[in-house]
Amino acid sequence: MTTQRLRVGVLGAGNWARTAHIPGWQRDPRCDVVTVCDPVRERAEETAAQFGIREPSVDWQKTVARSDLDIIDVATPSQTHQELAVAALESGKHVLCEKPVAYDFRETLRAASLAKRKGRLTKLGFTFRYSPGVQYARELIDQGFVGTPFIFNGYEQNSQWLNPQTPLRQVDPKADPAVLHTASLEGYGAPIIDISMWWVGAGYTRVTGTMRNFIPERMVRATGKIMRMNIDDGDIYLAEYSNGAIGSVQTSFVTIGNYPGIEARIYGERGRDHLPPGGGVWGRRDDQDRDARRGRVQGAGDPETLLSHRRPRPGVLALAVLRQPHQGLRRRDHQRHRPQPGELRRRRPGAGSDQRRGTVVPRAALGRPPAAAIA
Numbered sequence: 280m281t282t283q284r285l286r287v288g289v290l291g292a293g294n295w296a297r298t299a300h301i302p303g304w305q306r307d308p309r310c311d312v313v314t315v316c317d318p319v320r321e322r323a324e325e326t327a328a329q330f331g332i333r334e335p336s337v338d339w340q341k342t343v344a345r346s347d348l349d350i351i352d353v354a355t356p357s358q359t360h361q362e363l364a365v366a367a368l369e370s371g372k373h374v375l376c377e378k379p380v381a382y383d384f385r386e387t388l389r390a391a392s393l394a395k396r397k398g399r400l401t402k403l404g405f406t407f408r409y410s411p412g413v414q415y416a417r418e419l420i421d422q423g424f425v426g427t428p429f430i431f432n433g434y435e436q437n438s439q440w441l442n443p444q445t446p447l448r449q450v451d452p453k454a455d456p457a458v459l460h461t462a463s464l465e466g467y468g469a470p471i472i473d474i475s476m477w478w479v480g481a482g483y484t485r486v487t488g489t490m491r492n493f494i495p496e497r498m499v500r501a502t503g504k505i506m507r508m509n510i511d512d513g514d515i516y517l518a519e520y521s522n523g524a525i526g527s528v529q530t531s532f533v534t535i536g537n538y539p540g541i542e543a544r545i546y547g548e549r550g551r552d553h554l555p556p557g558g559g560v561w562g563r564r565d566d567q568d569r570d571a572r573r574g575r576v577q578g579a580g581d582p583e584t585l586l587s588h589r590r591p592r593p594g595v596l597a598l599a600v601l602r603q604p605h606q607g608l609r610r611r612d613h614q615r616h617r618p619q620p621g622e623l624r625r626r627r628p629g630a631g632s633d634q635r636r637g638t639v640v641p642r643a644a645l646g647r648p649p650a651a652a653i654a
């Protein structure tokens with residue numbers, strides 16, 4: 280057995296590389312982050328200094344072509360993923376790529392078959408899969424808790440971009456505004472789609488749904504201007520899985536709710552697993568249902584029972600709740616605000632995250648941005 284550590288090159292020294300990818304690699308003693316590459320030299324150098332990475336770089340092509348790297352980690356803006364990931368595979372590297380791999384699923388399939396041909400391993404940045412709630416629910420499913428899956432319901436929704444002044448990232452400012460471009464579906468849908476297929480144990484065969492652009496003009500980080508952005512702020516669809524299960528998914532980043540907003544349920548012949556956005560792992564046993572119906576057990580009619588880390592018994596119904604470890608909810612996210620007549624609740628101007636508390640503002644204050652600010 281070799282004791283050599285896997286040598287990693289990280290592409291992108293932005294927010295997500297610094298807060299998630301590089302710290303993640305460095306927590307694993309089997310890995311050595313050898314280089315971090317970003318075309319913005321100061322960012323590459325500062326990040327290298329911050330994490331003790333020996334070789335900052337500004338040239339992704341040279342980085343990808345290095346023969347002394349085992350893994351390339353693509354943590355760059357979404358529209359660059361496909362080119363970088365394919366180049367890394369071509370040069371024989373294993374690849375961890377942020378989602379989405381590409382904007383056309385056929386390109387993603389091509390990248391997957393290239394990896395197969397090259398005998399390389401690939402992985403996507405599906406962080407929610409590693410949340411304790413999701414893992415525990417999957418453990419229950421593996422134990423036969425749910426049995427044959429029937430129905431999956433999923434949400435990923437929050438109000439991160441409800442305020443049009445919050446600078447929009449990971450969009451192409453040159454995109455044709457006459458065509459609706461996916462944003463919520465790929466950025467927010469991806470993790471819930473992953474959980475859905477992982478729990479149900481099958482991929483989709485048929486999907487039908489709809490997408491909407493609710494907020495037409497937004498501040499775009501790349502241009503610093505308010506612009507027409509024809510992106511899906513929200514979407515809903517129904518799906519059929521190859522194993523006979525069916526499901527529904529809703530994603531949005533303009534829906535007031537709990538951040539990060541993941542909610543997932545699976546129902547099967549024996550029970551259900553469920554992830555509402557609150558924290559903890561919850562469940563309900565079928566015998567409680569029976570006893571409640573017969574009026575025998577006090578409290579058995581309560582909607583859910585906290586399972587916590589108790590081992591479930593076979594044949595029971597389960598309910599699990601997700602909290603992403605690094606993005607815990609704050610108590611105030613759950614506080615209810617009661618707008619007065621004639622008022623609407625709105626996030627504080629400039630607030631970019633559900634983690635900030637909403638405020639009550641007069642309806643008249645909810646105007647569109649001034650025309651002069653529109654590009």
Ligand SMILES: NC(=O)c1ccc[n+]([C@@H]2O[C@H](COP(=O)([O-])OP(=O)(O)OC[C@H]3O[C@@H](n4cnc5c(N)ncnc54)[C@H](O)[C@@H]3O)[C@@H](O)[C@H]2O)c1
Binds near residue numbers: 290293339357377448
């Ligand atoms: N999985 C998740 O939960 C999750 C969470 C946040 C972000 N993301 C994804 O991670 C990716 C990065 O997000 P971010 O917020 O860090 O973006 P960011 O814009 O803050 O950082 C991206 C960095 O990549 C650099 N870059 C651009 N082109 C490059 C190239 N060819 N080679 C090397 N570096 C290049 C940019 O200069 C920038 O510093 C996005 O695709 C985003 O959707 C995923």
